[in-house]
Amino acid sequence: MALFLTFFWGLLFSIGLSVSGMTQPTKVVGFLNFLGDWDPSLMFVMGGAVTTYFIISRIALKRSKPIASGSFQLPTRRDIDGRLVIGAAIFGAGWGLGGFCPGPALASLVTLDSNMIIFVMSMSVGMYIYGTLEARRAHDPDGGAGACETLASASTQDVGASAVAGVFADNVTPLSAAHRSDRRLPNDRRLPNVAWDANLKPAA
Amino acid sequence: MENFTPVASLIGGVLIGLAAVGMLLFDGRIGGVSGIFGGFLNAKHGDTAWRAAFIGGLMAGGLVMLMLKPDTMTFGIDRSVLSVVVAGILVGIGARLGSGCTSGHGVCGIGRLAPRSLVASAVFMSTGAAAAIVVGEVFGGKI
Structure with missing residues (x-):
C-alpha cells in the first residue's frame, strides 16, 4: 500500500512537470535566458509548487508521524558549506546548458528521444561516480576530515535535499540543544564526524 | 513572451507541490528527485x-x-550529443554534491524555508541563467 502511494506521488509529480511545461527544455532555457525571448512560466511553476508545499507541509509536520510510515526522515543540517554551493553551481550550469533537471529528464525517458536517453545516462553516470567516490572517501582515512562527513551522508543524502535544514525541529517541536542532538540520528553528519576525527587525530 | 503559459504552469506547479508534499505527509520523506x-x-x-x-x-x-x-x-532545443552528455554529467554530479536539485531544494527546501535550500536555489538559478545566456546570446542557441 505504501509503495503504491509512493508510485502515485511519482506519477502525479511527473504529470505536474509535464502540464507545467518543465519537460520542455525550451521553456526552462527560455526562462533562464532572460536576455532572450523571455518566458516567465517557470516562475509560476515554482510559485504554485512552493506555495502548495509550504501550506500543506505546515499541517503535515504537526503530526507526530507520517500517515503511511513510522517517522519523518528530514534533513537537519543548517550550515552552508562549500560542497552545497559548489554542487549547486555545477548543477545549475548543467541545467542551463541542457534545459533538463533530474525529474523532467526521468519523466521524458519514455519518449525514447535520443537526447533524453543520453541525458539520463550521463546524469546517472555522474551520480554513480559521485556516489562511488563518496563511499571510497568515507572508508579512506587519508581522505582527511572531509571524508568523515561522508560516513553518515552516504546513507542519508539520498533523501533528496538532505541538505535542507531543520525548520521542522525549530517550528514544530522546539527542543533543547541537547535533546536535539539526541534526535540527530542517521540524518546528521556531524555526529559521526566528531567521533571519526577523535579517532584519527591521535594517530596523526 | 510568445511561449508564456501562466495558467498551465501554475496548475502544473500546484500538482508538483501536491506530489512533493504527499511524499512528506504519507511517507515522511523529502520528494527530491536527485536524492531518490x-x-x-x-x-x-x-x-x-x-x-x-x-x-x-x-x-x-x-x-x-x-x-x-x-x-x-x-x-x-538545438544541442549536440556532446553538450547533452556534458549537461547530464554536470547535473548528476552537481545535484549529488549539492545534496539536491530543483525539486529537493527548489520545491521542498524553499517550501520549508530551509536556509541551505534557499542558498542552493539562488546559486543554481544564477549559474543556470549564466549558462543559458551564454548559450543563447553568445552561441546563438546552438551548442
Whole structure:
C-alpha cells in the first residue's frame, strides 16, 4: 500500500512537470535566458509548487508521524558549506546548458528521444561516480576530515535535499540543544564526524 | 513572451507541490528527485523498493502525458550529443554534491524555508541563467 502511494506521488509529480511545461527544455532555457525571448512560466511553476508545499507541509509536520510510515526522515543540517554551493553551481550550469533537471529528464525517458536517453545516462553516470567516490572517501582515512562527513551522508543524502535544514525541529517541536542532538540520528553528519576525527587525530 | 503559459504552469506547479508534499505527509520523506534517484543508483540494502516505486511513477506519468499531450514531451532545443552528455554529467554530479536539485531544494527546501535550500536555489538559478545566456546570446542557441 505504501509503495503504491509512493508510485502515485511519482506519477502525479511527473504529470505536474509535464502540464507545467518543465519537460520542455525550451521553456526552462527560455526562462533562464532572460536576455532572450523571455518566458516567465517557470516562475509560476515554482510559485504554485512552493506555495502548495509550504501550506500543506505546515499541517503535515504537526503530526507526530507520517500517515503511511513510522517517522519523518528530514534533513537537519543548517550550515552552508562549500560542497552545497559548489554542487549547486555545477548543477545549475548543467541545467542551463541542457534545459533538463533530474525529474523532467526521468519523466521524458519514455519518449525514447535520443537526447533524453543520453541525458539520463550521463546524469546517472555522474551520480554513480559521485556516489562511488563518496563511499571510497568515507572508508579512506587519508581522505582527511572531509571524508568523515561522508560516513553518515552516504546513507542519508539520498533523501533528496538532505541538505535542507531543520525548520521542522525549530517550528514544530522546539527542543533543547541537547535533546536535539539526541534526535540527530542517521540524518546528521556531524555526529559521526566528531567521533571519526577523535579517532584519527591521535594517530596523526 | 510568445511561449508564456501562466495558467498551465501554475496548475502544473500546484500538482508538483501536491506530489512533493504527499511524499512528506504519507511517507515522511523529502520528494527530491536527485536524492531518490541517486540513492537508487548507489543502492543500499532494503532501501530500493520505495525509490523504484517513485521513479516508476515518474516514468508512468511521462507515459500518460506522452499519450494525452505529446507536444509537452519534446526536447526542442538545438544541442549536440556532446553538450547533452556534458549537461547530464554536470547535473548528476552537481545535484549529488549539492545534496539536491530543483525539486529537493527548489520545491521542498524553499517550501520549508530551509536556509541551505534557499542558498542552493539562488546559486543554481544564477549559474543556470549564466549558462543559458551564454548559450543563447553568445552561441546563438546552438551548442
